[in-house]
Amino acid sequence: MVVQPNAHIGMVCRDLEKSIGFYKKFMGMREKFTLYYGDMIPQDPEWLAKIPQERIDWLKSVADVKWIVYLEWPHGPEGYFLEFFHELDAHIDNPPSKEKFGLNHLDIVVDDIQAFYQDMITKGGEEFIDILPGPSICRSYTMWFHDPDGNQVEVHQYTDISMQRIGRELPKGVVWP
Numbered sequence: 802m803v804v805q806p807n808a809h810i811g812m813v814c815r816d817l818e819k820s821i822g823f824y825k826k827f828m829g830m831r832e833k834f835t836l837y838y839g840d841m842i843p844q845d846p847e848w849l850a851k852i853p854q855e856r857i858d859w860l861k862s863v864a865d866v867k868w869i870v871y872l873e874w875p876h877g878p879e880g881y882f883l884e885f886f887h888e889l890d891a892h893i894d895n896p897p898s899k900e901k902f903g904l905n906h907l908d909i910v911v912d913d914i915q916a917f918y919q920d921m922i923t924k925g926g927e928e929f930i931d932i933l934p935g936p937s938i939c940r941s942y943t944m945w946f947h948d949p950d951g952n953q954v955e956v957h958q959y960t961d962i963s964m965q966r967i968g969r970e971l972p973k974g975v976v977w978p
């Protein structure tokens with residue numbers, strides 16, 4: 802199993818535009834992709850039915866507001882990002898929790914997320930796992946765990962169509978759950 806360290810670090814921003822503007826201006830970072838609150842409304846009716854109507858209504862009311870912006874470094878290494886969250890969601894019960902501003906989580910990338918998960922279980926790490934492996938909006942597979950100090954770690958297994966690889970544009974005819 803291959804683990805790529807520190808693929809991204811996630812941060813919760815008081816002012817998203819100010820923060821991404823800062824990193825673009827002073828670090829020369831570039832946008833890889835942006836997710837909007839509306840992206841959290843599932844297309845699949847089965848998934849949609851699992852979300853409370855109140856939450857759907859709220860997401861619709863802020864559908865065009867930026868939720869997450871991924872910036873990449875101007876000179877690589879390729880596949881390393883900073884991830885910026887809009888503060889709108891910072892105080893909402895939407896795991897992983899974003900109770901505070903600033904550094905929020907570390908992300909690692911593995912080549913086989915199920916193998917990584919099973920390995921943690923086998924080694925007695927079940928108590929540290931917060932969210933089981935599953936598909937995410939960015940078209941990667943994701944799981945979450947925390948370390949003994951409570952630091953949140955996100956794990957990704959990329960696909961050929963992961964936004965981290967190809968950006969937001971989805972090739973024609975390709976479907977993602």
Ligand SMILES: [Fe+2]
Pocket residue numbers: 809811884906908955
């Ligand atoms: Fe992340």
